[in-house]
Amino acid sequence: MAELEPLAITAIMFLSMLVLMAMGAPLALALMISGMGSAYLMFGPGGLDLLLASAYSAMDNFLLVSLPMFIFMGLVLERSGITDDLFGMIHKLMGSIPGGLGVGTVLICALIAAMAGVSGAATVSLGIIALPAMLKRGYHKRLVTGTIMAGGALGFLIPPSVLMIVYAFLARESVGKLFAAGLIPGLMLAGIYMIYILIRCHLNPELGPATRPEERFSTKEKLESLRHILAPGLLVATVLGCIIGGVTSPSEASAVGAAGALLITMARGKLSWGLLRYVMLSTTKITGMLIWIAIAAVFFSRIYMGLGAGMLISDIIDDFSLSPYTIIIFMLFSFFLLGMFLDDFAILFITIPLYIPIVRDLGFDTTWFAVLFILSMQSAYLTPPFGYNLFYMRSVAPKSITIVDIYRSALPFVALQIFGLALVVAFPSIALWLPNLLF
Secondary structure (H helix, E strand, C coil), X not given: CCCCCHHXXXXXXXXXXXXHHHXXXXXXXXXXXXXXHXXXXXXXXXXXXXXXXXXXXXXXXXXXXXXXXXXXXXXXXXXXXXXXXXXHHHHHHHCCCXXXXXHHHHHHHHHHHHHHCCHHHHHHHHHHHHHHHHHXXXXXXXXXXXXXXXXHHHHHXXXXXXXXXXXXXXXXXXXXXXXXXXXXXXXXXXXXXXXXXXXXXXXXXXXXXXXXXXXXXXXXHHHHHHHHHHHHHHHHHHHHHXXXXXXXXXXXXXXXHHHHHHHHHHXXXXXXXXXXHHHHHHHHHHHHHHHHHHHHHHHHHHHHHHCCCCHHXXXXXXXXXXXXXXXXXXXXXXXXXXXXXXXXXXXXXXXXXXXXXXXXXXXXXXXXXXXXXXXXXHHHHHCCCCCHHHHHHXXXXXXXXXXXXXXXHHHHHHHHHHHHHHHHHHCCHHHHHHHHHHC
């Protein structure tokens, strides 16, 4: 075995991975090649046996069954046309308030996030439906795009979140506990966005004008529109109630959610072989991508830790005598920086196996740290120039909205996101009160 210092091992493994990714290699392949090269260099041919062990270790977890089920549920609901009905409901209920459609869009994003479990679904769906409708009604383009992107990012935090499930798998945490921890911070952040929109539109009504009197709806029509929220609301409540209440395991609850999504789509008359084919192919592709990343990341982490490089972070902490909260802030900053270049799952698989032991040694609650990680991912997804939600929005926005407009629209919401993150850092009970009450 070749002897190298931890810093040299870190440089070799991470630089080789980044070079491969810069050359266009998929993340899973970059992690695997980097890990295999380092294993062969340090341990010889026998080191490659760890790849098989890592594959078995990564897949030997019943929790992962919930991944394709939740992805399937979100894709079915996305294709069912339910977003159109929800936006129509919000238009009737809140269109008469300055900024009301913006506030309603945040609420719809929160609900779609809960149904889909990922960030991109809400951003793209509302970008297609709400963006032209709000622009037509005189809303300022930067307020509209910023609202949709920020609301779409709530998919990371509001359960059931696919990112939380993978975090629970890597950190050996309870999925129900993580879902409970994300609920209040997610609703808090949605509330912060809504207050910001209302204040801005109160100070300058031209940013989000109320609908004209002749376009407003009667009380009866408003009450009738509420029926559109019953089915998706009941489905989300059932799935979360089953998990958080301990009625079923996350894997079983995900199957309930997938079946419920099919029933809702069937009741709406949108279920077809074409829809099922699209959803099943997409679910297979997304799940396959996540599984390969999981195998490669577990292998990469095992090689890295096995070579003793995992002690590098501990040595740095000891050498500089950093306080526990300073270390947490550095970790969050690393998430924020990485989020400008890598996607959320890549950062999760690379950093969490390294950071979780340190967080535990520092005496912090890893459930609280999970919420901080996810809030950091939300911020990174909105941050110019490479935040993913910026490009989701660019893909559906009309030509009149430039990429500069999208960048500028995101900045106030990034500031609000960081404010929300700071609140959870300063007051951990925001994230921990509900899980401590229930578990």
